[in-house]
Amino acid sequence: xxxxxxxxxxxxxxxxxxxxxxxxxxxxxxxxxxxxxxxxxxxxxxxxxxxxxxxxxxxxxxxxxxxxxxxxxxxxxxxxxxxxxxxxxxxxxxxxxxxxxxxxxxxxxxxxxxxxxxxxxxxxxxxxxxxxxxxxxxxxxxxxxxxxxxxxxxxxxxxxxxxxxxxxxxxxxxxxxxxxxxxxxxxxxxxxxxxxxxxxxxxxxxxxxxxxxxxxxxxxxxxxxxxxxxxxxxxxxxxxxxxxxxxxxxxxxxxxxxxxxxxxxxxxxxxxxxxxxxxxxxxxxxxxxxxxxxxxxxxx
Amino acid sequence: xxxxxxxxxxxxxxxxxxxxxxxxxxxxxxxxxxxxxxxxxxxxxxxxxxxxxxxxxxxxxxxxxxxxxxxxxxxxxxxxxxxxxxxxxxxxxxxxxxxxxxxxxxxxxxxxxxxxxxxxxxxxxxxxxxxxxxxxxxxxxxxxxxxxxxxxxxxxxxxxxxxxxxxxxxxxxxxxxxxxxxxxxxxxxxxxxxxxxxxxxxxxxxxxxxxxxxxxxxxxxxxxxxxxxxxxxxxxxxxxxxxxxxxxxxxxxxxxxxxx
Numbered sequence: 001x002x003x004x005x006x007x008x009x010x011x012x013x014x015x016x017x018x019x020x021x022x023x024x025x026x027x028x029x030x031x032x033x034x035x036x037x038x039x040x041x042x043x044x045x046x047x048x049x050x051x052x053x054x055x056x057x058x059x060x061x062x063x064x065x066x067x068x069x070x071x072x073x074x075x076x077x078x079x080x081x082x083x084x085x086x087x088x089x090x091x092x093x094x095x096x097x098x099x100x101x102x103x104x105x106x107x108x109x110x111x112x113x114x115x116x117x118x119x120x121x122x123x124x125x126x127x128x129x130x131x132x133x134x135x136x137x138x139x140x141x142x143x144x145x146x147x148x149x150x151x152x153x154x155x156x157x158x159x160x161x162x163x164x165x166x167x168x169x170x171x172x173x174x175x176x177x178x179x180x181x182x183x184x185x186x187x188x189x190x191x192x193x194x195x196x197x198x199x200x201x202x203x204x205x206x207x208x209x210x211x212x213x214x215x216x217x218x219x220x221x222x223x224x225x226x227x228x229x230x231x232x233x234x235x236x237x238x239x240x241x242x243x244x245x246x247x248x249x250x251x252x253x254x255x256x257x258x259x260x261x262x263x264x265x266x267x268x269x270x271x272x273x274x275x276x277x278x279x280x281x282x283x284x285x286x287x288x289x290x291x292x293x294x295x296x297x298x299x300x
Numbered sequence: 301x302x303x304x305x306x307x308x309x310x311x312x313x314x315x316x317x318x319x320x321x322x323x324x325x326x327x328x329x330x331x332x333x334x335x336x337x338x339x340x341x342x343x344x345x346x347x348x349x350x351x352x353x354x355x356x357x358x359x360x361x362x363x364x365x366x367x368x369x370x371x372x373x374x375x376x377x378x379x380x381x382x383x384x385x386x387x388x389x390x391x392x393x394x395x396x397x398x399x400x401x402x403x404x405x406x407x408x409x410x411x412x413x414x415x416x417x418x419x420x421x422x423x424x425x426x427x428x429x430x431x432x433x434x435x436x437x438x439x440x441x442x443x444x445x446x447x448x449x450x451x452x453x454x455x456x457x458x459x460x461x462x463x464x465x466x467x468x469x470x471x472x473x474x475x476x477x478x479x480x481x482x483x484x485x486x487x488x489x490x491x492x493x494x495x496x497x498x499x500x501x502x503x504x505x506x507x508x509x510x511x512x513x514x515x516x517x518x519x520x521x522x523x524x525x526x527x528x529x530x531x532x533x534x535x536x537x538x539x540x541x542x543x544x545x546x547x548x549x550x551x552x553x554x555x556x557x558x559x560x
Contacts, residue, residue, distance in 0.1 A: 049406050050399065050559040061311045066406035069317045077403045083396035087334030096333075099326050100318050100404045125335070141400065 007056035016042045017204045024182045029175045031191030032184040034201035040184040044153050072101040075149045076142030081134040086127035090137045101145040111140040131158025152183040156190045168194040188286045215282040224260050225250035225273035235267035252277045323414035347376025352437030365449030369434035377426045385419050385472025390482035398559050408554050419469035427465045460522035471543045477550025512537045
């Protein structure tokens with residue numbers, strides 16, 4: 001369980017984070033989404049007691065993070081996979097964490113295998129690791145204490161498609177066992193595949209939050225296409241669904257997919273396509289946030 | 301409300317926070333498990349060994365005593381152990397391992413205390429190595445018939461030697477904690493004492509007042525027998541200025557700064 005309430009951080013005149021509130025429940029994956037520089041990392045550092053907030057409170061497992069006696073045993077934290085000593089081997093990095101947490105170092109070796117770092121790679125110094133390998137090592141480090149909560153900042157950065165799939169599966173299973181996951185990303189696609197809840201932050205403020213399916217669900221109607229557009233048009237009209245075909249013969253109608261499907265079936269029309277007309281408002285919102293962000297970067 | 305308060309009590313108490321002994325062991329391991337750390341320590345040991353033939357063949361015969369050989373073997377450590385201390389703190393910032401270190405141990409002062417204890421252990425261990433190297437040096441010198449010097453080392457001198465080795469690492473840690481920047485901390489910890497010594501040697505009027513802060517001069521008597529009250533006072537004052545003050549400021553800074 002993670003609770004963030006009215007969190008804010010000012011650096012001089014700049015408000016990096018303002019009035020951010022959200023909750024992460026056990027058994028769920030929360031995607032913390034926002035363009036680069038939106039305040040995601042600052043928020044996560046405040047949750048982990050590394051950055052003192054200007055306003056607001058945070059709690060992990062019911063108490064402020066820094067009051068947890070041995071936080072690594074309750075909360076797995078990966079804030080920056082590149083923040084590892086390059087002169088240490090992966091195995092040594094993990095063994096040190098295991099010693100601090102007071103867990104068996106044998107568990108560290110077992111985890112190396114689980115995150116896909118073979119013994120040979122684990123014995124090499126981190127200097128020679130790719131970002132993807134550092135992410136895997138960072139995940140192992142976060143898991144050493146067998147925590148119930150995971151807080152991960154951009155964990156998919158630098159992972160290849162196979163690695164991203166592995167990460168999603170790992171986080172899904174972790175949440176399905178009752179764990180709480182909070183992961184940040186600047187890519188909607190990365191988050192939508194795994195998150196139950198989504199919190200969107202932009203310019204330091206919450207722009208949207210809620211159930212991922214609801215946020216991502218289509219709100220602009222249903223797109224339907226048949227081999228015979230005329231027959232489909234007649235079938236839709238007969239069921240009281242109005243709409244005109246576009247140049248490809250596809251209809252965009254203000255009805256849900258179930259009603260459209262029933263109408264087509266009732267009139268024996270074979271469908272080629274039946275789906276939400278467009279991605280939901282979140283996509284549009286996120287694109288506009290990212291676009292503005294990119295525009296600002298280009299301008300400056 | 302007991303169902304709500306019970307888990308809260310649990311996470312603030314169990315599993316318990318790592319003890320100071322465990323953290324000291326971890327910090328000692330962090331000082332010695334990187335390639336740069338090992339090079340530094342190897343250099344310290346090599347310097348001790350290299351100083352032995354220098355003593356046997358170049359020093360005046362009456363100075364080829366065990367005690368002088370111990371002192372010579374300490375030379376590399378006196379120069380490089382402060383660097384080990386500095387890097388122990390500054391690498392947390394330059395390599396950004398502080399993110400992990402202080403996420404795992406939110407009580408930041410505990411980490412710094414563990415580093416101090418680890419530094420003290422390292423300084424002591426290094427003196428033990430020096431004693432071994434010096435014993436070998438004195439034995440070889442005896443076999444070669446190149447010494448009539450004694451085998452004894454007065455307990456006060458031994459204690460002073462261990463103390464100075466520890467002060468070396470601890471002052472490095474203090475500079476590192478205060479400045480959190482390795483190049484700056486290393487430069488200042490080398491340059492400032494030299495500047496002070498040069499000043500006291502060139503400006504006659506400054507010789508007496510600066511004797512209280514010139515760490516090189518103030519600490520030198522500790523490696524001899526019969527330290528006077530005045531010498532103790534000067535040593536204590538210079539340690540307060542060079543170690544205690546920066547350390548206190550470092551503790552203060554660490555507690556308040558943002559870790560990124």
